[in-house]
Amino acid sequence: xxxxxxxxxxxxxxxxxxxxxxxxxxxxxxxxxxxxxxxxxxxxxxxxxxxxxxxxxxxxxxxxxxxxxxxxxxxxxxxxxxxxxxxxxxxxxxxxxxxxxxxxxxxxxxxxxxxxxxxxxxxxxxxxxxxxxxxxxxxxxxxxxxxxxxxxxxxxxxxxxxxxxxxxxxxxxxxxxxxxxxxxxxxxxxxxxxxxxxxxxxxxxxxxxxxxxxxxxxxxxxxxxxxxxxxxxxxxxxxxxxxxxxxxxxxxxxxxxxxxxxxxxxxxxxxxxxxxxxxxxxxxxxxxxxxxxxxxxxxxxxxxx
Amino acid sequence: xxxxxxxxxxxxxxxxxxxxxxxxxxxxxxxxxxxxxxxxxxxxxxxxxxxxxxxxxxxxxxxxxxxxxxxxxxxxxxxxxxxxxxxxxxxxxxxxxxxxxxxxxxxxxxxxxxxxxxxxxxxxxxxxxxxxxxxxxxxxxxxxxxxxxxxxxxxxxxxxxxxxxxxxxxxxxxxxxxxxxxxxxxxxxxxxxxxxxxxxxxxxxxxxxxxxxxxxxxxxxxxxxxxxxxxxxxxxxxxxxxxxxxxxxxxxxxxxxxxxxxxxxxxxxxxxxxxxxxxxxxxxx
Numbered sequence: 254x255x256x257x258x259x260x261x262x263x264x265x266x267x268x269x270x271x272x273x274x275x276x277x278x279x280x281x282x283x284x285x286x287x288x289x290x291x292x293x294x295x296x297x298x299x300x301x302x303x304x305x306x307x308x309x310x311x312x313x314x315x316x317x318x319x320x321x322x323x324x325x326x327x328x329x330x331x332x333x334x335x336x337x338x339x340x341x342x343x344x345x346x347x348x349x350x351x352x353x354x355x356x357x358x359x360x361x362x363x364x365x366x367x368x369x370x371x372x373x374x375x376x377x378x379x380x381x382x383x384x385x386x387x388x389x390x391x392x393x394x395x396x397x398x399x400x401x402x403x404x405x406x407x408x409x410x411x412x413x414x415x416x417x418x419x420x421x422x423x424x425x426x427x428x429x430x431x432x433x434x435x436x437x438x439x440x441x442x443x444x445x446x447x448x449x450x451x452x453x454x455x456x457x458x459x460x461x462x463x464x465x466x467x468x469x470x471x472x473x474x475x476x477x478x479x480x481x482x483x484x485x486x487x488x489x490x491x492x493x494x495x496x497x498x499x500x501x502x503x504x505x506x507x508x509x510x511x512x513x514x515x516x517x518x519x520x521x522x523x524x525x526x527x528x529x530x531x532x533x534x535x536x537x538x539x540x541x542x543x544x545x546x547x548x549x550x551x552x553x554x555x556x557x558x
Numbered sequence: 559x560x561x562x563x564x565x566x567x568x569x570x571x572x573x574x575x576x577x578x579x580x581x582x583x584x585x586x587x588x589x590x591x592x593x594x595x596x597x598x599x600x601x602x603x604x605x606x607x608x609x610x611x612x613x614x615x616x617x618x619x620x621x622x623x624x625x626x627x628x629x630x631x632x633x634x635x636x637x638x639x640x641x642x643x644x645x646x647x648x649x650x651x652x653x654x655x656x657x658x659x660x661x662x663x664x665x666x667x668x669x670x671x672x673x674x675x676x677x678x679x680x681x682x683x684x685x686x687x688x689x690x691x692x693x694x695x696x697x698x699x700x701x702x703x704x705x706x707x708x709x710x711x712x713x714x715x716x717x718x719x720x721x722x723x724x725x726x727x728x729x730x731x732x733x734x735x736x737x738x739x740x741x742x743x744x745x746x747x748x749x750x751x752x753x754x755x756x757x758x759x760x761x762x763x764x765x766x767x768x769x770x771x772x773x774x775x776x777x778x779x780x781x782x783x784x785x786x787x788x789x790x791x792x793x794x795x796x797x798x799x800x801x802x803x804x805x806x807x808x809x810x811x812x813x814x815x816x817x818x819x820x821x822x823x824x825x826x827x828x829x830x831x832x833x834x835x836x837x838x839x840x841x842x843x
Contacts, residue, residue, distance in 0.1 A: 374583070374835070381774045381775065381778060381827045381828070381830075382824055382828075383778045383785070383823060383827070384782070385781075385782065385785045385798070385801060385802075386781070386801075386824055386827075389805060389816050389820045390824075392805075392808055393808060393817060396808070397808055397809065397813060398813075404809055492694055492782075495697070495786065496782055496786060499785075499786055510694065514697045515787070522698070522701070526694060526698070
């Protein structure tokens with residue numbers, strides 16, 4: 254349903270665009286008939302509904318159409334960019350998840366003490382800072398002054414995985430900082446609730462060591478809402494990627510969207526946005542499945558129904 | 559009953575007022591935001607240089623006594639540009655937030671009060687909105703409608719409006735079960751009256767907090783759009799725009815061309831967030 258709305262939105266955003274597609278491709282001096290010919294080949298002179306129908310039908314079959322600008326099929330470009338972006342996001346998540354859960358745990362164990370206030374306020378502020386702002390400060394700090402990390406994400410050809418990670422650390426950091434706030438806040442809230450619960454009190458009262466209580470009882474319950482938040486951040490992540498990939502000149506889906514928007518390459522733009530929507534839907538589904546897998550209460554209730 | 563209500567409300571207001579001024583995050587946030595508002599309003603009259611005046615002979619000068627924050631590649635004084643640069647973002651972001659608040663409140667009231675089909679429609683709209691990031695929505699709309707401050711305000715206003723609608727809706731859902739709503743319905747007040755004169759005044763606090771939070775994100779979004787070249791346009795001394803024209807030179811060591819703009823955005827955003835945090839604490843307490 255959401256995907257359908259999304260596809261409509263993207264498609265019609267493309268249609269409001271003033272200007273003639275054939276004219277854009279052939280340039281302002283092209284022959285009028287030639288322009289019409291190109292328009293006919295691309296199918297943009299057919300009725301809107303027909304165009305939408307063909308577009309969706311082809312998309313479902315994996316054919317995302319041809320880029321107006323590059324005159325090649327969009328699908329391989331989108332897939333390649335997606336791979337690059339996945340690497341970057343994977344690194345960001347690998348860094349942020351343990352970090353923010355730890356942060357949330359620390360805050361929850363010290364509720365309303367200075368350490369909690371610091372983590373909460375720092376988390377909220379980091380979340381609210383635009384990625385390019387933190388990115389610029391990090392570039393200056395680690396790239397220009399300390400010279401620890403490369404300031405561009407373009408690694409040399411044939412670089413191994415470790416080298417790639419080395420090049421991606423700086424681009425991943427702004428994403429990590431933004432996500433940290435969200436995830437840590439959820440982890441903190443979940444943790445406080447779990448710490449306050451009857452089963453935790455029981456665990457403490459029956460003499461379990463504190464470490465064991467936290468590890469086996471509190472963390473497991475507290476992480477449930479956190480997982481949902483992590484999945485829901487995929488939507489945000491793409492927006493962040495647009496900025497970060499532009500800032501670090503990285504060839505991912507974010508910079509692909511950005512360039513497509515800039516050059517008004519609509520098949521490309523539509524393909525990218527719809528792919529993102531698809532990924533979001535899958536991520537939400539995975540989160541739901543994971544949630545019920547990890548939460549026996551839901552699993553058992555469903556089994557009894 | 560009617561005689562008592564204002565007196566109770568007044569002391570409650572005083573309470574909130576005192577709580578606000580005891581809250582350090584509110585005071586610090588207020589100071590930062592006020593500082594930038596003053597810069598936006600009167601900056602032009604007290605900056606040492608014209609923020610748009612080019613002086614090629616002094617291009618890319620490092621910070622000095624003459625130019626506190628240095629000069630950019632056209633020799634423009636960065637200190638003056640940073641001060642005056644607050645103006646555009648502090649016009650566009652608050653306007654977008656106001657639009658979002660009005661739109662979101664109406665939408666949320668309708669969804670929460672009428673439930674049923676209206677609620678379903680609004681909820682689906684919110685979900686669809688959640689699936690695509692604001693930056694991408696804004697990008698699409700701006701590509702289709704052309705770049706202008708008006709487009710930015712409308713796009714951000716509408717897309718943040720759905721988020722405010724979500725908050726308002728849940729506030730309305732719990733509020734509409736209360737006795738005073740039932741009483742108003744028994745008095746045969748019409749739906750519009752109940753929504754806007756009975757329920758709305760009671761859910762102002764959460765709306766206020768949510769709007770302040772959204773203002774922070776609106777600044778985020780406007781700055782980001784300017785940075786990727788779809789927001790404010792040159793020669794505006796806007797911060798995001800300045801960073802986007804200058805960040806290519808950071809590897810050459812010209813750090814002052816971007817650092818101060820970045821710090822300005824950071825301080826404004828943190829200020830608004832502290833403000834929201836203080837407001838939240840005072841209104842909940």
